[in-house]
Amino acid sequence: xxxxxxxxxxxxxxxxxxxxxxxxxxxxxxxxxxxxxxxxxxxxxxxxxxxxxxxxxxxxxxxxxxxxxxxxxxxxxxxxxxxxxxxxxxxxxxxxxxxxxxxxxxxxxxxxxxxxxxxxxxxxxxxxxxxxxxxxxxxxxxxxxxxxxxxxxxxxxxxxxxxxxxxxxx
Amino acid sequence: xxxxxxxxxxxxxxxxxxxxxxxxxxxxxxxxxxxxxxxxxxxxxxxxxxxxxxxxxxxxxxxxxxxxxxxxxxxxxxxxxxxxxxxxxxxxxxxxxxxxxxxxxxxxxxxxxxxxxxxxxxxxxxxxxxxxxxxxxxxxxxxxxxxxxxxxxxxxxxxxxxxxxxxxxxxxxxxxxxxxxxxxxxxxxxxxxxxxxxxxxxxxxxxxxxxxxxxxxxxxxxxxxxxxxxxxxxxxxxxxxxxxxxxxxxxxxxxxxxxxxxxxxxxxxxxxxxxxxxxxxxxxxxxxxxxxxxxxxxxxxxxxxxxxxxxxxxxxxxxxxxxxxxxxxxxxxxxxxxxxxxxxxxxxxxxxxxxxxxxxxxxxx
Numbered sequence: 001x002x003x004x005x006x007x008x009x010x011x012x013x014x015x016x017x018x019x020x021x022x023x024x025x026x027x028x029x030x031x032x033x034x035x036x037x038x039x040x041x042x043x044x045x046x047x048x049x050x051x052x053x054x055x056x057x058x059x060x061x062x063x064x065x066x067x068x069x070x071x072x073x074x075x076x077x078x079x080x081x082x083x084x085x086x087x088x089x090x091x092x093x094x095x096x097x098x099x100x101x102x103x104x105x106x107x108x109x110x111x112x113x114x115x116x117x118x119x120x121x122x123x124x125x126x127x128x129x130x131x132x133x134x135x136x137x138x139x140x141x142x143x144x145x146x147x148x149x150x151x152x153x154x155x156x157x158x159x160x161x162x163x164x165x166x167x168x169x170x
Numbered sequence: 171x172x173x174x175x176x177x178x179x180x181x182x183x184x185x186x187x188x189x190x191x192x193x194x195x196x197x198x199x200x201x202x203x204x205x206x207x208x209x210x211x212x213x214x215x216x217x218x219x220x221x222x223x224x225x226x227x228x229x230x231x232x233x234x235x236x237x238x239x240x241x242x243x244x245x246x247x248x249x250x251x252x253x254x255x256x257x258x259x260x261x262x263x264x265x266x267x268x269x270x271x272x273x274x275x276x277x278x279x280x281x282x283x284x285x286x287x288x289x290x291x292x293x294x295x296x297x298x299x300x301x302x303x304x305x306x307x308x309x310x311x312x313x314x315x316x317x318x319x320x321x322x323x324x325x326x327x328x329x330x331x332x333x334x335x336x337x338x339x340x341x342x343x344x345x346x347x348x349x350x351x352x353x354x355x356x357x358x359x360x361x362x363x364x365x366x367x368x369x370x371x372x373x374x375x376x377x378x379x380x381x382x383x384x385x386x387x388x389x390x391x392x393x394x395x396x397x398x399x400x401x402x403x404x405x406x407x408x409x410x411x412x413x414x415x416x417x418x419x420x421x422x423x424x425x426x427x428x429x430x431x432x433x434x435x436x437x438x439x440x441x442x443x444x445x446x447x448x449x450x451x452x453x454x455x456x457x458x459x460x461x462x463x464x465x466x467x468x469x470x471x472x473x474x475x476x477x478x479x480x481x482x483x484x485x486x487x488x489x490x491x492x493x494x495x496x497x498x499x500x501x502x503x504x505x506x507x508x509x510x511x512x513x514x515x516x517x518x519x520x521x522x523x524x525x526x527x528x529x530x531x532x533x534x535x
Contacts, residue, residue, distance in 0.1 A: 041187065051401050055396040059359075062359055068363065068365070071363065079373045108290075
């Protein structure tokens, strides 16, 4: 048997098992009720048992390798479809001489690289200034590195966008 | 004891039950026309607050108290990136934030905001070392405190733990609430589904950019399909004539449906490094230029866990206290409570939060 058809058969068997087990649990649940209950209570009891049995069966099914395989295939198809539509839209926008998502992403990435380089440089400078401050004037040996806080962003990100209210006077 | 006749006579009990059902049905029909309005009128966050700091999409809320704070160290709530943070201040009587404010803590909450497509390259480093770091700097400057108390919920708990490990001197006390730390367990469905064999996160993020809110919502709902798609509507129909139930239901559902996208790179890192490679407890998680070592956390730690959490099972949170270097560490497991119930549930409000407030107060003297 070929691999795809074997997978399909396994998934079918897992699904069949789920329903067979569910049905047997449902039958058991349907007959476990207290004889003294009034009809609405009786219906509720039976319903709760049935739903509990169904919930347990589904939980088992959702954990099964067959379901996960099915989910993987479904996800792959969704991703492939999305990639195809992205590609189609990018071509259409390029034909209209408009920027596509990829172009905007490329600009954003360039900006991020630029920002990272500037922040890294600022952090190095900040560490050096801190080391110089701590040094006694006569001493010439360099200060140990990494004495500052382990924070990568010494300068707040998006400094222009920072906006805060001053602390209230107590 | 003599039991009245009408309780033992089945025929009368049936009639009584039928009458009760009819009355309830009439009640349901009465509230039906106003349901939509009622759902729309839900307030998102109930305690009085002001925005004290903003950066890009982030907002830092300060909760106002009529009395000055009793404790010197401010408390910062750090919420997850997948939902809105007002679950911590959902409604009067079910607000975690209000508990701490009433107890006398100077309380703040980090609202990460809703990321847009332009934020897809934001990483965990940007959130933890960047935004959260800046919030901490700002709060230290504002309150003249040298250290802060941090409370992280869910993914926010993981981020808080990472922050505390990278900047141990900034955190005075750390409280984690249903925070996933040990990702090697296969108890939870999310852990199984996000396994590298089942889910290719690279392809997903490359194709979609940000992780769509609908995708996350669908995943959360599918974890308990019978409960979410069958039991919940039935339960709603049966109780919709009860005022208190309606209030609670709409408040919770409004929050549950209020998912937000997660920036693509952050999502990629979280799934790949944590769910798939479990690097945090292995001491190999890279955040920016640093490697996170949980044993660098030396402050007092309180680990709050829900006994019946299906999103973050106990096995994912319990090992945290063994990973830290703190001597003062405590774990509280609230049995019979789920992920959301741990924050807003009646038992949590009555038993857990007073305990957590007392724990923090004791360590803030």
